[in-house]
Amino acid sequence: MSTVKSKKLQVGTDATSSNNFTIYQPATPDGTLRIGVGNADSPTEVGQFNANGYVATKAPAFKAYASATHNPSLNTWTKIQFDSEEFDTNSNFDTSTYRFTPTVAGYYYITAKLRGALSTSVSTMYVSLYDGTGHEVGFRSLVNNLNQQIMETTALRYFNGSTDYIEAYCNFQGSGTATVYGNGTFYSSSTFQGILIKAV
Amino acid sequence: MTLYEKITTLYTELTDADFAPDTGTIMLQNDSDGNGDYIKEWNHPTLAKPTQEQLDGVQ
Numbered sequence: 001m002s003t004v005k006s007k008k009l010q011v012g013t014d015a016t017s018s019n020n021f022t023i024y025q026p027a028t029p030d031g032t033l034r035i036g037v038g039n040a041d042s043p044t045e046v047g048q049f050n051a052n053g054y055v056a057t058k059a060p061a062f063k064a065y066a067s068a069t070h071n072p073s074l075n076t077w078t079k080i081q082f083d084s085e086e087f088d089t090n091s092n093f094d095t096s097t098y099r100f101t102p103t104v105a106g107y108y109y110i111t112a113k114l115r116g117a118l119s120t121s122v123s124t125m126y127v128s129l130y131d132g133t134g135h136e137v138g139f140r141s142l143v144n145n146l147n148q149q150i151m152e153t154t155a156l157r158y159f160n161g162s163t164d165y166i167e168a169y170c171n172f173q174g175s176g177t178a179t180v181y182g183n184g185t186f187y188s189s190s191t192f193q194g195i196l197i198k199a200v
Numbered sequence: 201m202t203l204y205e206k207i208t209t210l211y212t213e214l215t216d217a218d219f220a221p222d223t224g225t226i227m228l229q230n231d232s233d234g235n236g237d238y239i240k241e242w243n244h245p246t247l248a249k250p251t252q253e254q255l256d257g258v259q
Contacts, residue, residue, distance in 0.1 A: 072230065073202040075219035077240070079232040098232060126221050137221050169229075173216050 010040040017042075060090040060102045061195040066182035074178055077128070077135060077169045080114065082192045084183070093192075098167055100192070105161030106199035112168035113152040115189040120176030127153050128169045135169060148181065156197070168192045203228055203237035206258040211247050218244065 012020035022036045022043035032050045036043025047056045064082035072078035082098045092102045102108060114127040128135035138153025157166065172178035181189040201209075207226070208214050218224050229240035242249035 073204055073228070073237050075204045075216060076202070076228040076230055076237050077221075078230040078237075081232050123216065124220075128221070135221065171221055173220065 008040045008043075056199070058090055058104050059196050059199075060092045060104055060108075061193075062088040062090075062093040062100060063191060063193040064088070064093050064095065064098070064100075065188060065192070066180060066190040068182040068184050070180050070182070072170060072172065072178050072180060074172055074174065077130075077171050079130075080112070080127075080168045080170050080180055080190060080192070081182075082168065082190070098192075099165050100167070100194055101163075101165040102159045102194075102196065103161055104196060104199055105159060107156060107158050107197045108194050109154070109156055109197050110166055110194040111152055111154045111192075113150065113191045114168075114170050115148055115150045115181040115186065116170060116172065117148040117179050117181070118172055118174045118176045119179070121174050124173045125149060125151060126171040126173075127151055128171070129153060129155050129157075130167045130169050131157075131165065158200075166194070201258065203239070203255070206255050207250060209258050210250055210254060214244075214247070 008022055008024040010020055010022045014020055017039045018037055020039050022038060022040045024034050024036065024040070024043065026032065026034055032048045034045050034048045036045045038044050045057050047054060063086040065084055065086065066080060066082055067084040070081055079098055083095050085093060085095060090103060093100045110129060112127055112129060116125050126137055128137045136153070136155055138151065170180060183189055204219065219226050219228065225243040225245065227241040228237055230237045239249060
């Protein structure tokens with residue numbers, strides 16, 4: 001039995017380097033085995049194995065929240081202002097447009113949670129996931145005036161990794177002043193989060 | 201005055217049901233981009249979509 005010792009091993013010899021893979025130990029060993037696309041002289045890391053198993057380099061996951069309370073118009077789909085992040089592993093969530101645009105194609109689990117209320121009465125509060133073409137709606141009828149309510153909608157969706165995006169909207173039907181609560185009032189009041197389930 | 205309030209002032213026969221998600225025929229939207237509320241869809245069977253001039257005239 002022979003033993004091969006090397007810091008890098010290229011798999012594939014295609015003339016197009018992106019058709020080849022390299023498994024390697026980083027320049028400063030840290031207990032990980034890296035996997036890269038490309039030839040051994042300049043691989044682009046796509047993942048690694050460490051003591052806990054495989055870790056993808058680009059695996060988008062985010063949790064955003066509304067930092068402040070805001071007041072949407074009644075009977076109007078209004079984009080919830082998720083202007084702060086707890087984490088955003090691949091920098092795919094934009095806190096100025098409140099939009100998640102993953103750059104890795106695949107299937108994602110998305111949830112939006114809304115803590116809201118109307119000042120006088122309410123019939124229904126809606127929260128939706130919006131992809132630019134239509135609202136995927138979750139809703140809950142409210143029975144007690146003035147009480148804050150929490151509702152959530154979820155979806156498993158495919159994103160193409162370039163142009164597909166998702167946003168969260170709310171809609172209040174009733175009377176009085178509608179309020180979307182932010183973290184200034186209650187921790188984790190209204191949140192928007194998602195994670196890659198399966199890359200393609 | 202919100203866009204919803206202007207529309208229901210112009211057309212007093214409209215109710216919340218006309219704006220209801222899933223079943224309504226009028227959809228108002230606000231993309232939180234500083235441009236305010238706007239009419240996203242107007243599919244009411246008898247009432248015409250109000251013009252900007254009509255909306256501006258509502259006080």
